[in-house]
Amino acid sequence: MNKIANLKWNDLVSPTMSSDEYLKTYSDKIEFNYKTYEPKPEVLAKITELLKNKEEKLNIVALGADWCPDCSLNIPRLIKIVKLLNNKNLDLKILYGIMVKALHKPGETLWHKKRSPPEAVDPKFDLKAIPTIYFFNKIEDNIGIIVEKPKTSSTLEEDFLEIIENGL
Incomplete structure (x- = not known):
């Protein structure tokens, strides 16, 4: 899990x-992925215990787009995880509307500067693929990111756990 040292929660504008709101807006595309995902209960229990013991506030933001298949798969899964955790110190926000710049040249940003939210092209966010899920602690420091999908042979909740184990 990487993290971005100079990225803060308040960089999100x-x-x-x-x-x-996300579930309601995109229900036709993501309802199946949300309803059928079953996070590992033992991993959720570890996350719950860790958040309780640390007395930590955790802010999460997922950047994505409705045209992206990985977003339609993994953001509903993330929402399911957060809802099952049912922790008042856990806040999830979703920022959609990332657009690809189809004719980008090597070395240029992949994201359309005028049609995407500013976070997509802000070097602080270092957005390489979507969805990208950013985790922030109570002092608003970035403590980890998940880019596109969980690591090989891992689940989203296992990556979530690894980030908070190492970052809180």
């Missing part, structure tokens, strides 16, 4: 959606 665009309007975001709550998980409920």
Whole structure:
């Protein structure tokens, strides 16, 4: 799990959606992925215990787009994990609307500067693929990111656990 040292929660300037707003807005595309995902209960229990013991506030933002298949798969899964954790010190926001710059040249940003939220092209966010899920602690420091999908042979909740074990 990587993290971005100089990225802060307050670097997020665009309007975001709550998980409920996201589920309502994109229900036709993501309902199946949300309903059928079954996170590992033992991993959720470890996350719950860790958050309780650390008395930590955790802010999460997922950047993505409705055209992206990995976003339609993994953001609903993330929402399911957060809802099952049911922790008042855990806040998830979703920032959608990332657009690809189709004719980008090597070395240029992949994201369309005018049609995407500013976070997509802000070097602080270092956005390489979507979805990218950023985790922030109570002092608003970035403690880890998940880019596109969980690591090989891992689940989203296992990557989530690894980030908070190493970052909180």
